[in-house]
Amino acid sequence: MRELPRKLSSxxxxxxxxxxxxFVERLADESDxxxxxxxxxxxxxxxxxxxVLDAHPAIGQSRGLSSHSAAEQGQDADPExxxxxxxxxxxxxxRHGFRFVVFVNRRPKSEILEVLRTRIDNRTDVELETALDELVAIACDRWSRT
Incomplete structure (x- = not known):
């Protein structure tokens, strides 16, 4: 696993x-x-x-995905x-006013569907913080894989 960087560009x-x-611009000024x-x-x-949440593509979106998102979301394309x-x-x-973000971690979309069904009913303040934690987990995983 790759160590966390001491400095990264924007x-x-x-x-x-x-x-x-x-958020990214602020992070670029940080030493870690x-x-x-x-x-x-x-x-x-x-x-x-x-x-920062809305910058992420929606789960299941097929167009305009970054190479990271395309690899993470996989090719599981069951129309239903x-x-x-x-x-x-x-x-x-x-309901919440922002995009659903989850650390897919190469799980099939059918499994993510169950996560979404569970999280949709969370209180918005709880869900916002959960989505932000997931966002950072995604970024750290991406760094470790580059």
Missing amino acids: DELAGLFEGRTR PLARARTLVHELPDEEKRE VLSELARLNAAYEE
Whole structure:
């Protein structure tokens, strides 16, 4: 496993976090950005929390995926699962006001569907913090695999 970096550029961090957000720009100034991400992400104003979550593609999305997301989400393309993911992703975003983010960790989409069904009913404040933890776990895993 690759060690956490001591310094990363905005571009490198944008690749790990799916976009160049204000959060990524702040992390680029940190001496240990991925370790700092674990706490900094929870200190952000709500608007910036939503911004960093919404930079991620929706689970089951097939277009415009980064190479990281495409590899993580795999090729599991059961039309019924994809249709249900699209429906639940939309319901989740309507309920919570931000994108559903989960550390897929190469699990099949059918398994992620069950996670989404469970998390959709969480309180929004709890779900926001859960999604942010998942986001940082994704970035750390991506770093360890590069």
